[in-house]
Amino acid sequence: MILTRLKLSYSGFSLDVDLQLPGRGVSALYGHSGSGKTTCLRCIAGLERAAEGFIQVNDEVWQDSSQNIFVPPHKRAIGYVFQEASLFPHLSVLANLEFGLKRIAKSQRRVDMAHATELLGIGHLLDRHPQNLSGGERQRVGIARALLTSPKLLLMDEPLAALDSQRKNEILPYLQRLHDELEIPLLYVSHSQDEVARLADHLVLLSDGKALASGPIGETLARLDLPLALGDDAGVVIEGHVSAYDADYQLLTLRLPNTKLSIRVAHSPMADGQALRCKVQARDVSLSQHGVEQSSILNRLPVTVVSEQPADNAAHVLIRLDAGGSPLLARITRYSRDQLCIHPGQQLWAQIKAVAVLA
Numbered sequence: 001m002i003l004t005r006l007k008l009s010y011s012g013f014s015l016d017v018d019l020q021l022p023g024r025g026v027s028a029l030y031g032h033s034g035s036g037k038t039t040c041l042r043c044i045a046g047l048e049r050a051a052e053g054f055i056q057v058n059d060e061v062w063q064d065s066s067q068n069i070f071v072p073p074h075k076r077a078i079g080y081v082f083q084e085a086s087l088f089p090h091l092s093v094l095a096n097l098e099f100g101l102k103r104i105a106k107s108q109r110r111v112d113m114a115h116a117t118e119l120l121g122i123g124h125l126l127d128r129h130p131q132n133l134s135g136g137e138r139q140r141v142g143i144a145r146a147l148l149t150s151p152k153l154l155l156m157d158e159p160l161a162a163l164d165s166q167r168k169n170e171i172l173p174y175l176q177r178l179h180d181e182l183e184i185p186l187l188y189v190s191h192s193q194d195e196v197a198r199l200a201d202h203l204v205l206l207s208d209g210k211a212l213a214s215g216p217i218g219e220t221l222a223r224l225d226l227p228l229a230l231g232d233d234a235g236v237v238i239e240g241h242v243s244a245y246d247a248d249y250q251l252l253t254l255r256l257p258n259t260k261l262s263i264r265v266a267h268s269p270m271a272d273g274q275a276l277r278c279k280v281q282a283r284d285v286s287l288s289q290h291g292v293e294q295s296s297i298l299n300r301l302p303v304t305v306v307s308e309q310p311a312d313n314a315a316h317v318l319i320r321l322d323a324g325g326s327p328l329l330a331r332i333t334r335y336s337r338d339q340l341c342i343h344p345g346q347q348l349w350a351q352i353k354a355v356a357v358l359a
Contacts, residue, residue, distance in 0.1 A: 001020065001021070001022070001023045001056075001058060002019070002020075002021040002022070002023060002027070002056070002057050002058070002153070002185060002187075003019070003020055003021075003054065003055070003056040004017065004018075004019045004020075004021070004040070004043075004044060004054070004055050005017070005018045005019075005052075005053065005054040005055075006040065006043050006050040006052070006053045006054075006055075007050055007051055007052035007053070008039065008043065008048065008050040008051060008052075008053075009051070013034070013036075013039075013209060014209050015036045015039050015040065015043075015050070015209040016209055016210055017036070017040060017206070017209070017210065017211045018211070019204060019211060019214055020214075021185075021187075021202055021204070021214075022185065022201065022202050023057075023058050023185055024183055024184075024185050025179065025185065025186070025201035025202065026179050026185075026186045026188050026199050026200045026201050026202070027185070027186070027187050027188070027200065027201065027202040027203075027204065028187075028188045028189075028190060028196040028199065028200035028202070028203050028204065028217075029041065029187065029188070029189045029190075029204050029206060030189075030190055030191065030193070030196050030203060030204065030205055030206065030228075031191065031205060031206035031207055032191060032207070033191065034208075035206040035207050035208065035209070036206050036208070036209040036210075037157075037189040037190075037191075037206055038157055038158075038189060039209075040206070041155050041157055041187060041189055043055070043063075044062075044078075044153070044155065044187065045073055045076065045078055045080055045155055046062065046063070046070070046071060046072055046073035046076050047073055049063070049070060050063070050065070051065070052065050053065050054066070057152055057153050057185075058152065060077075060152070062076050076153075077149075077150070077151050077152040077153065078149075078151050078152070078153050078154070078155055079100075079146030079147060079149050079151035079153075079154045079155065079184075080146060080155045080157070081139075081142055081143050081146050081154070081155065081156045081157065081159050082142075082157050082159070083157060083158050083159065083161045083162050084162060085130070085138040085139050085141060085142030086142065087130040087138060087141060087142060087145075088130075089129065089130050089131060090129075091129070091130075092126065092127055092128065092129055093122065093125045093126050093127070093128050093129070093130075093133070093141050094126040094127065096130070096141060096145055097113060097116065097117070097126075097141070097144055097145050097148055098113075099145065100144075100145035100146065100147075100148035100149050101113060101148040101149075103148075103149045104148075104149050104150045108150060109150050110150040110184075111147045111148055111150050111182075112148075113148065116144040116147045116148050117144060119144070119147070119174070119177055119178065119181065119182075120140040120141070120143055120144045120147075120174050121140065121174060122137065122140050122141055122144055125137060125141065134167065134170075135162065135163050135164075135167050136163055136167035136168075136170040136171045139159055139160070139163065139167075139171055140171060140174055142159075143156075143159070143174070143175075143178070147178075147182075147184075151184060152184070152185075153184070153185055153186075153187065154178075154184050154185070154186045154187070155186075155187050155189075156186065156187070156188045156189065157189045158189050158190055158191070159171075159175075159188075160172070160190075160192070160195060161190075161191075168195075172195070172198060172199075175199055176198065176199065179199060179201075188200060193221075193228065193231065193233045193234075193235075194233060194279065194358065196217070197217065197221065197235065197237050197277075197279040197358075198277065198279065198358075200217045201216065201217055202214070202215065202216060202217060203215065203216075203217045203220040203221065205220065205226060205227070205228060207227070212226060212227070213226055217237050218236065218237050218238075218239070218326075218327065219327070221234075221235065221236050221237055222236045222320060222327035222328075222329060224307060224308075224309035224318055224320050224329075225309070229282070229309060229311075229318050229329065230311060230312040230318075231312075232283065233281065234281070234282045234283075234318070234329060234331065235279050235280050235281040235282050235283075235284075235329060236279070236280055236282075236326075236327050236328055236329055237277060237278070237279055238254075238256060238263070238277070238278045238279075238280055238326055238328075239257060239275065239276070239277045239278075240254040240255050240256045240257060240262070240263075240275070240276060240278075241254070241255050241257075241273055241274065241275055241276070242254060242255075242270045242271065242272055242273060242274045242275075242276060243255040243262060243272060244272070245269050245270065245272075247269065250266060250267070250268070250269075251264045251265065251266060251267070251298075251354060252264065252265045252266075252267040252270060252276070252359075254276055254278065256323065256324055256325075256326050257325065257326065258324070258325050259323075259324030259325055259326070260324075261301055261302075261323060261324045261326075263278075263299045263301070263352065263354075263357065264298045264299060264354045265278060265354055265357045265359050266354050266355050266357070267359050276359055277359070278357045278358060278359040279357070279358040279359075280328060280329075280352055280356070280357055280358075281356065281358070282318060282329035282330055282331035283331045284352060284353060284356035284357075285321075285328055285329065285330035285331070285350050285351070285352055286330070286332070286350070286351045286352075287303075287319070287330055287332060287336070287340060287342070287348050287349070287350060287351070288348065288349045288351060289340060289348060289349070290349065292349075292351070295351070296353075297351045297352065297353050298353070298354040299350075299351065299352040299353070299354060299357075300349050300350070300351050301323045301324075301328075301349065301350045301352070302323070302324075302347065302348075302349060302350075303321040303322060303323045303328060303347075303348055303349065303350045304321065304322045304345065304346070304347055304348075305319060305320075305321060305342055305343060305344050305345060305346040305348060306320040306321060306322050306327075306344060307319075307320045307344060308320070308337070308342065308344075311331060314334075315333055315334060315335075316331055316332065316333055316334065317331075317332060317333075317334050317337050318330070318331055319331075319332060319337070319342060321348070321350055323350060328350055330350065
């Protein structure tokens with residue numbers, strides 16, 4: 001468990017948060033620029049000292065202003081990954097990694113060189129120097145170096161922000177591996193909802209130095225009372241398990257949790273039973289009173305209307321739906337809402353293109 005209570009004021013900005021985050025998995029700090037994400041992360045790292053603060057990571061207290069306790073940054077068992085990898089240019093990749101490894105006594109090492117290089121896929125880069133690496137490769141080396149300090153908490157401050165879309169797609173699978181294979185809790189700062197949806201278990205929505213919401217990713221993204229639902233990238237996370245793969249059409253069938261419902265997703269092969277997380281954008285969900293069999297839209301789910309919220313565009317509305325226990329959002333026109341006479345409790349069909357599901 002990570003407990004964080006922070007009060008900090010600058011000219012024109014105040015941070016005032018009280019958070020209780022899971023002690024494992026990925027917790028994302030999400031919000032627009034100036035919302036307090038990085039300030040919160042720097043306080044947890046000890047790089048800034050909140051006037052009033054309490055920080056506890058599992059069983060260790062790193063700050064308690066009421067007891068005049070403040071553990072300096074170099075004594076906090078953290079790994080910190082910035083937007084830029086900040087590798088030593090005169091050292092090889094291997095020497096950069098050894099710098100991280102040497103910071104921790106052998107008896108306290110929980111991540112070894114072989115494990116870190118395999119997790120990040122950088123074994124073939126060890127003899128190179130930073131200037132001979134792509135942006136994505138440099139960032140993967142930087143993450144591996146942070147892991148080799150065997151941190152009790154890994155902090156990432158917008159690690160993909162400086163990368164183009166191709167490099168982001170290159171590095172995201174490695175971040176997902178960290179999520180799946182390591183027990184080290186990770187705090188991930190981002191202003192990209194798609195990144196957060198793919199990686200996070202727990203979401204903290206920050207705005208003007210305050211936490212508007214903090215909770216499991218699936219439920220928090222589906223809340224209509226939060227600004228998250230108003231943006232063009234609004235959507236929900238669906239987690240399920242692979243139940244079939246069609247090699248001819250390269251389509252996965254994904255069974256939704258606690259139900260017999262399933263969706264098909266354009267994806268590379270995965271073994272039956274493997275877990276997969278998808279994001280379904282609200283703008284990609286259409287609604288119908290009847291399930292249409294002959295259609296290019298492969299996914300048709302029976303849903304129940306839960307609630308409605310005006311969208312930021314006056315012509316649109318957001319509809320929250322329940323699909324066998326999994327929340328969905330649909331962004332439709334007010335005209336369509338009225339034509340379908342949509343109301344809470346109504347039974348409808350949600351239609352989702354397989355190519356529109358982000359996995």
